[in-house]
Amino acid sequence: xxxxxIIKLKSAVHDPQGxxxxxxxxxxxxxxxxxxxxxxxFELTLDVSSKEEAASMAREIAERVLSNPVLxxxxxxxxx
Amino acid sequence: xxxxxIIKLKSAVHDPQGxxxxxxxxxxxxxxxxxxxxxxxFELTLDVSSKEEAASMAREIAERVLSNPVLxxxxxxxxx
Numbered sequence: 001x002x003x004x005x006i007i008k009l010k011s012a013v014h015d016p017q018g019x020x021x022x023x024x025x026x027x028x029x030x031x032x033x034x035x036x037x038x039x040x041x042f043e044l045t046l047d048v049s050s051k052e053e054a055a056s057m058a059r060e061i062a063e064r065v066l067s068n069p070v071l072x073x074x075x076x077x078x079x080x
Numbered sequence: 081x082x083x084x085x086i087i088k089l090k091s092a093v094h095d096p097q098g099x100x101x102x103x104x105x106x107x108x109x110x111x112x113x114x115x116x117x118x119x120x121x122f123e124l125t126l127d128v129s130s131k132e133e134a135a136s137m138a139r140e141i142a143e144r145v146l147s148n149p150v151l152x153x154x155x156x157x158x159x160x
Binding site (some may be wrong): 008018021025030032033035038039040041042045046048061064066 | 088104112114115117122123126127145
């Protein structure tokens with residue numbers, strides 16, 4: 001079973017890499033792009049029997065290992 | 081309007097960072113995790129009037145700027 005853990009910076013946290021990409025897009029005449037924020041995604045393949053178990057394990061791993069709760073927020077999506 | 085561009089390595093491409101995280105998880109007794117693949121996500125805020133326009137612009141930006149078509153695949157999700 002596959003679970004995606006999506007990690008984004010909290011909105012109050014400065015994201016210089018995203019800003020740089022935003023400036024580059026403005027230079028390429030994508031003026032409608034008002035903000036770019038970069039994050040990470042981890043695709044976990046889990047050998048468990050139910051979607052609930054996959055979601056609960058992915059959330060635990062995201063909290064304990066993958067994310068930094070001071071700076072980041074995460075969400076978990078389990079694929080069918 | 082917000083559009084997420086999710087970029088993952090093609091499945092044939094080696095992902096050492098994901099593998100390292102996988103080994104670390106095995107060491108933490110998450111033995112059910114059989115694979116970890118890392119990717120990137122870009123959250124674009126777009127000043128456009130329709131979801132269709134947002135999706136089309138995000139796809140164009142993903143193709144031209146954000147992804148490397150040799151190594152990566154991307155998908156676009158527009159938020160309501």
